[in-house]
Amino acid sequence: MKKDFIKSLLTGMFVSVFLLVFQPFGLSGNEPGLRDLLIAGYGLASFLAIAFSLILVPRILGKVFREEHWTVGREILWVLWIVFAVGLANFLFASLVNAIHPFFKTGFNPLLYLLLFQFMSLVIALFPIVFWILWKRSRLLKKNLRMALEISEGILSRRSRPDESSDSSRQVVLTAENGRDRYAFDAVSILFIAAGGNYVEVTAGAGKPGPVLIRSSLGRIQEQLDGFPFLFRCHRSFIVNIMRIRKAAGNAQGLELDLEATDRKIPVARRCARAFQKRLSAV
Helix, strand or coil, X not given: CHHHHHHHHHHHHHHHXXXXXXXXXXXXXXXXXXXXXXXXXXXXXXXXXXXXXXXXXXXXXXXXXXXXXCCHHHHHHHHHHHHHHHHHHHHHHHHHHXXXXXXXXXXXXXXXXXXXXXXXXXHHHHHHHHHHHHHHHHHHHXXXXXXXXXXXXXXXXXXXXXXXXXXXXXXXXXXXXXCCCEEEEEHHHEEEEEEECCEEEEEECCCCCCXXXXXXXXXXXXXXXXXXXXXXXXECCEEEEHHHEEEEEEECCEEEEEECCCCCXXXXXXXXXXXXXXXXXXX
């Protein structure tokens, strides 16, 4: 919340400074007192609109903003919403000032002025939006590369310890939703378990039968694996065998795990990354 407040404040200040320096959209034609009021007011309105969007909206629509539901499309819509909110807030502020100290053209069309403010907001927002996207991408890239290195080092450290796989080789029986269908696996041989609709797909190592489909939710399967700490849910759609990870790779989108005996890359959700590291060091 504090970071979002600071982002909102800095963006509002940027708007005021930008308008003060360049005085676009006819600002320079207003008398100094009105011009200064508009510049300060536009900055304040922008701050309030962005603070509302970053702090309140995600708390009101919590499920929509969960990482597992977030997509590139939603990111674009979110940016457009913020631009619209800023334009609307500035239009309402300008209308309030105009009611007290008229500066709109006589007989102005409110809808056209609203569209004009949306256009102005988009033009000014391009600068902080591009900066924010590039900064966020750079930050995520550095963070994920660092985390991938730490995870790979943890894997090497685990491999340097005495092999305890024989002690961990225990049978696990997974039960389907109907309570009757049961599937037995050597827990250590499992590479990963993936969710897919109403089924989960259990994939074991080389020399084992192909993927086994079980009618069950991944959450239900996770509950049945409580006694096997090396089987960790790293993503809403995946449970991975920590003992079968070869290395980790990171980019701006997140972390991916490279496993033994398969070319499939397993993603690690950002919310699971730290817990995954702790589990890796404990196994």
